[in-house]
Amino acid sequence: MEAASALATKALDGNRYALARLISLVEDDSGDARAALRAIYPHTGHAHIIGVTGAPGTGKSTLVNELAKALRAQTTTVGIVAVDPSSPFTGGAMLGDRVRMRDLAGDPGIFIRSMATRGSLGGLARATSDVVKLLDAVGFAVILVETVGAGQAEVDIARTAHTTIVIEAPGMGDEVQALKAGLMEIADVLVVNKADRPGAARTARALELVINLNTTRSQTGDNAWQPPIVQTIALDGTGVAEVLEATAAHRKHLITTGMWARREQVRVETELYNILQQELLGRVIAQAGEEQMQDWVARIVAREVDVYTAVGTIIGK
Amino acid sequence: MEAASALATKALDGNRYALARLISLVEDDSGDARAALRAIYPHTGHAHIIGVTGAPGTGKSTLVNELAKALRAQTTTVGIVAVDPSSPFTGGAMLGDRVRMRDLAGDPGIFIRSMATRGSLGGLARATSDVVKLLDAVGFAVILVETVGAGQAEVDIARTAHTTIVIEAPGMGDEVQALKAGLMEIADVLVVNKADRPGAARTARALELVINLNTTRSQTGDNAWQPPIVQTIALDGTGVAEVLEATAAHRKHLITTGMWARREQVRVETELYNILQQELLGRVIAQAGEEQMQDWVARIVAREVDVYTAVGTIIGK
Numbered sequence: 001m002e003a004a005s006a007l008a009t010k011a012l013d014g015n016r017y018a019l020a021r022l023i024s025l026v027e028d029d030s031g032d033a034r035a036a037l038r039a040i041y042p043h044t045g046h047a048h049i050i051g052v053t054g055a056p057g058t059g060k061s062t063l064v065n066e067l068a069k070a071l072r073a074q075t076t077t078v079g080i081v082a083v084d085p086s087s088p089f090t091g092g093a094m095l096g097d098r099v100r101m102r103d104l105a106g107d108p109g110i111f112i113r114s115m116a117t118r119g120s121l122g123g124l125a126r127a128t129s130d131v132v133k134l135l136d137a138v139g140f141a142v143i144l145v146e147t148v149g150a151g152q153a154e155v156d157i158a159r160t161a162h163t164t165i166v167i168e169a170p171g172m173g174d175e176v177q178a179l180k181a182g183l184m185e186i187a188d189v190l191v192v193n194k195a196d197r198p199g200a201a202r203t204a205r206a207l208e209l210v211i212n213l214n215t216t217r218s219q220t221g222d223n224a225w226q227p228p229i230v231q232t233i234a235l236d237g238t239g240v241a242e243v244l245e246a247t248a249a250h251r252k253h254l255i256t257t258g259m260w261a262r263r264e265q266v267r268v269e270t271e272l273y274n275i276l277q278q279e280l281l282g283r284v285i286a287q288a289g290e291e292q293m294q295d296w297v298a299r300i301v302a303r304e305v306d307v308y309t310a311v312g313t314i315i316g317k
Numbered sequence: 318m319e320a321a322s323a324l325a326t327k328a329l330d331g332n333r334y335a336l337a338r339l340i341s342l343v344e345d346d347s348g349d350a351r352a353a354l355r356a357i358y359p360h361t362g363h364a365h366i367i368g369v370t371g372a373p374g375t376g377k378s379t380l381v382n383e384l385a386k387a388l389r390a391q392t393t394t395v396g397i398v399a400v401d402p403s404s405p406f407t408g409g410a411m412l413g414d415r416v417r418m419r420d421l422a423g424d425p426g427i428f429i430r431s432m433a434t435r436g437s438l439g440g441l442a443r444a445t446s447d448v449v450k451l452l453d454a455v456g457f458a459v460i461l462v463e464t465v466g467a468g469q470a471e472v473d474i475a476r477t478a479h480t481t482i483v484i485e486a487p488g489m490g491d492e493v494q495a496l497k498a499g500l501m502e503i504a505d506v507l508v509v510n511k512a513d514r515p516g517a518a519r520t521a522r523a524l525e526l527v528i529n530l531n532t533t534r535s536q537t538g539d540n541a542w543q544p545p546i547v548q549t550i551a552l553d554g555t556g557v558a559e560v561l562e563a564t565a566a567h568r569k570h571l572i573t574t575g576m577w578a579r580r581e582q583v584r585v586e587t588e589l590y591n592i593l594q595q596e597l598l599g600r601v602i603a604q605a606g607e608e609q610m611q612d613w614v615a616r617i618v619a620r621e622v623d624v625y626t627a628v629g630t631i632i633g634k
Contacts, residue, residue, distance in 0.1 A: 034625045037623060037625060038623045038625060038626055041620060041623035042620045044620065045620055055372070261618070264618050265614060265615075265618055268614050268617045268618050268624070269610075269614045271624055272610075272613060272614060272617065272624055272627060272628070273598060273602075275624055275625065275628050276598055276601060276628055276631065276632065277594040277595070277597065277598045278594070279628055279632060280594065280597035280598065280601065280632060281590060281593055281594045281597065283632070284593060284597065285590075293586075293589075296589060297582060297585050297586045297589060298582075300585045300589065301578070301581050301582055301585050303358060303359050303361065303362055306354060306355045306358035307585070307588055307589055307592055308351045308354060308355060308592065309355055310589060311589070311592050311593055311596055314593065315593065315596060315597060315600070
């Protein structure tokens with residue numbers, strides 16, 4: 001097997017096969033992958049990372065595909081990372097890849113990767129962030145990170161983006177889903193997709209009302225940006241150009257206000273703390289031994305000791 | 318202010334005001350709260366913890382209220398913990414409490430608490446788990462933990478339950494939402510609520526198909542349980558008794574197969590590791606100092622060093 005550092009050199013030279021192999025190493029969190037991530041890291045920081053999130057059924061994947069096609073028409077290179085929390089049982093990620101590939105395959109200016117939930121949630125957020133770094137380093141100008149976005153986990157992943165697009169669709173029940181899921185605060189661009197369906201105007205008005213309230217109440221500089229609401233019909237491309245204009249305007253806003261740098265800092269801090277936690281736990285378990293840890297679990301289950309007392313004893317008061 | 322240990326004694330004696338005060342301390346993760354949690358922990362382990370989860374718009378809160386009323390009619394005591402990821406802006410948690418209280422207030426056999434997302438996700442899961450322990454210790458026989466359930470985070474919270482109810486509703490778009498959100502694996506009881514709406518039978522059939530496939534493929538003892546599908550109309554109480562029968566049957570199944578103990582072990586292990594992580598990170602930050610940590614963040618942002626190298630240096634290779 002090729003060493004990760006050799007793969008990194010090839011990937012930076014534009015070799016897509018090496019990139020795909022590296023991504024697999026990163027997903028498996030192999031020790032070798034870290035050497036590669038170290039090598040590529042100085043090349044990162046140039047891409048515009050755009051999170052795209054929304055409840056199932058909003059037409060998110062179709063919109064992401066159309067955004068990618070429109071960007072390619074402008075000769076902008078595009079990486080797509082689709083984070084799919086579907087179970088391995090339903091095999092959503094793999095199917096999604098194949099459907100997409102039919103549409104966008106054979107173009108070296110685009111790269112698509114689906115990532116399914118495996119193991120811990122923290123693991124998925126970390127792998128997603130590392131895959132974005134790889135795509136950034138090898139030169140993709142725009143990286144679209146697609147998440148289902150109905151839970152805090154997906155919100156956290158979307159937060160690593162510079163610009164977050166939140167998608168709504170009319171007729172998904174009585175409530176505006178984004179409101180319920182707490183997505184309004186992270187939305188930089190709001191899209192009402194399936195705008196040809198009844199209720200689209202009502203959904204847009206409901207979103208506008210909330211944005212206006214939000215902007216009035218807000219006192220931070222970040223929220224000086226008023227999220228535009230764009231109506232789209234992703235299936236025939238209507239409104240897709242307007243969404244791209246909105247994301248470009250948001251990027252400009254971030255840079256001129258200094259928010260670009262501030263968001264980068266928050267992202268790095270979160271990542272640093274998450275990785276620290278995982279490493280520290282790994283060491284404590286290695287030190288105490290699996291058997292000793294299972295013994296603590298058994299004692300807590302038996303109500304001989306509570307979890308906080310156990311933690312205090314394991315790592316010393 | 319009263320000491321947490323004194324509050325714990327009063328709460329164990331049935332004082333609801335002391336219980337509410339303790340819950341607030343636990344939510345704030347005050348050092349004092351840990352002493353109280355230690356004191357009450359030996360009294361835990363008797364409640365049947367039931368997670369109730371489903372996408373927004375499925376009528377989840379209404380069903381939880383009806384389940385609580387039906388349990389009270391059997392003189393079973395009920396605690397409700399509603400985990401609400403709504404933003405503080407929309408104030409969902411507080412409003413929900415008031416609406417519920419109108420229906421269920423004045424009955425000392427019921428206790429309702431909403432918990433909104435604040436700070437980190439890990440913090441919410443931890444606080445939810447501790448609040449459930451308090452309700453368990455003071456003697457509530459059934460504890461209903463309600464989460465929005467569309468993301469991995471809510472799934473993790475639901476996983477602390479002995480029995481998980483997943484709610485669907487017809488007409489929420491073309492797909493079965495639970496499938497998309499990866500909830501099928503954690504479902505012990507499936508509810509198709511709003512069964513008077515068109516499409517309810519179709520939704521139930523779709524769920525049944527997946528369950529049959531799942532059961533056939535499965536090889537573990539856990540999945541020998543075939544999740545029943547119950548159609549309900551929570552608004553008028555239809556099917557609520559059947560849901561309670563299903564949860565009671567599941568509890569019996571868990572105990573006779575030994576799964577009750579196995580689930581408890583997994584829950585304790587997860588909690589132990591999460592708290593260890595949080596404590597270890599807190600110590601490293603305290604040791605290095607906030608300033609030093611911010612310096613690392615700045616160097617990573619400047620691409621002088623990558624995050625894995627930084628972590629290796631901070632905690633020693």
